[in-house]
Amino acid sequence: MVGSLGVRKGAWTEEEDILLRKCVEKYGEARWYEVPSRAGLNRCRKSCRMRWLNYLKPNIKRGQFSEDEVDLIIRLHKLLGNRQVKMSLSQNYWCWLRWSLIAGRLSGRTANDVKNYWNSNQRKKVISSTDEVRSKPEAKSITRDNIIKPRPWKFRNLFWLGGKSTPLINVGSQHGNDLCKPCYSTVSPPSDINEVLSLWWESSLDDKEINQTINSSCLGSAGSAAAAYLESNESHLVENNEPGGIKTGDVFYEQAGQNCWSDISLDADLWNLINAELDQQQPEKDFIL
DNA sequence: AAGGACCGCAACCGCCGCGAG
DNA sequence: TCTCGCGGCGGTTGCGGTCCT
Numbered sequence A: 001m002v003g004s005l006g007v008r009k010g011a012w013t014e015e016e017d018i019l020l021r022k023c024v025e026k027y028g029e030a031r032w033y034e035v036p037s038r039a040g041l042n043r044c045r046k047s048c049r050m051r052w053l054n055y056l057k058p059n060i061k062r063g064q065f066s067e068d069e070v071d072l073i074i075r076l077h078k079l080l081g082n083r084q085v086k087m088s089l090s091q092n093y094w095c096w097l098r099w100s101l102i103a104g105r106l107s108g109r110t111a112n113d114v115k116n117y118w119n120s121n122q123r124k125k126v127i128s129s130t131d132e133v134r135s136k137p138e139a140k141s142i143t144r145d146n147i148i149k150p151r152p153w154k155f156r157n158l159f160w161l162g163g164k165s166t167p168l169i170n171v172g173s174q175h176g177n178d179l180c181k182p183c184y185s186t187v188s189p190p191s192d193i194n195e196v197l198s199l200w201w202e203s204s205l206d207d208k209e210i211n212q213t214i215n216s217s218c219l220g221s222a223g224s225a226a227a228a229y230l231e232s233n234e235s236h237l238v239e240n241n242e243p244g245g246i247k248t249g250d251v252f253y254e255q256a257g258q259n260c261w262s263d264i265s266l267d268a269d270l271w272n273l274i275n276a277e278l279d280q281q282q283p284e285k286d287f288i289l
Numbered sequence B: 001a002a003g004g005a006c007c008g009c010a011a012c013c014g015c016c017g018c019g020a021g
Numbered sequence C: 001t002c003t004c005g006c007g008g009c010g011g012t013t014g015c016g017g018t019c020c021t
Helices: A014-027 A032-039 A045-056 A067-080 A099-104 A111-134 A192-202 A207-217 A221-232 A268-281
Strands: A236-238 A250-255 A258-263
Touching: A014 A032, A014 A045, A032 A045, A045 A111, A067 A099, A067 A111, A099 A111
Parallel strands: none
Antiparallel strands: A236 A250, A250 A258
């Protein structure tokens, strides 16, 4: 099928997949508007991006969702819902449910997969499923150490830093390429979703309680502590993937005059600090799925 | 065996945020 | 400040396979 602009539509052929895969392997996941010409594909940029992210990208897990995955989807959907959720003390900041956020916590699953699964399965039976989950006899123990640590969340308004505008740092010199586009970075609160999840697990899926809790203390002292930690270390969370190894979710900082970065999920000091703050708010305990 | 109903999933569409100029 | 273009996302569509009668 060919669209009105002469661009091919419909199912991808094996030849097209090969061309796209080669192109992304050579040039990376960037500049999607250049991909069709680079790959020699008569496809629009969005179609190429979609095909790569949802089908061709390595490590994509296919097949049936496991019980644990379904459980997590149900719980996250219960938490975030198909509605706006107030996520901060600020009256101005609202966050929509993002399928990608749920998918990000399911290793190898894409947002499209999760969305399709939800639309075709769980929408109809979510109520009965959550009841089953809550009464499951062989419940599994989940602790703060074994839940998937969140990737940073992009915040438009950094209300929790007193409304500072998003800082911009240039790490172009990191790549040995002066023409490199600077990394846009921000001090997004890495603790948000962990704290929300903790509150959510503990609130036993009670909508009223969840909303009250989120509204009142989602970005409490743990978020503030994380912000202070990042500020005191003059570090920032990186939001855009960049060539040369620095990628979304890395913490960028200076040490002994050198620019450095590391994966936020590997920053033990930060996570210890956040968990310590959480522990002060509530006694340590396992969360039961 | 045939055909209609149903379902799952890949793909498309339209909108929005954001940076660049 | 405005416009444009790109990346990204969620909602929706439609094709193809499977099930049911």
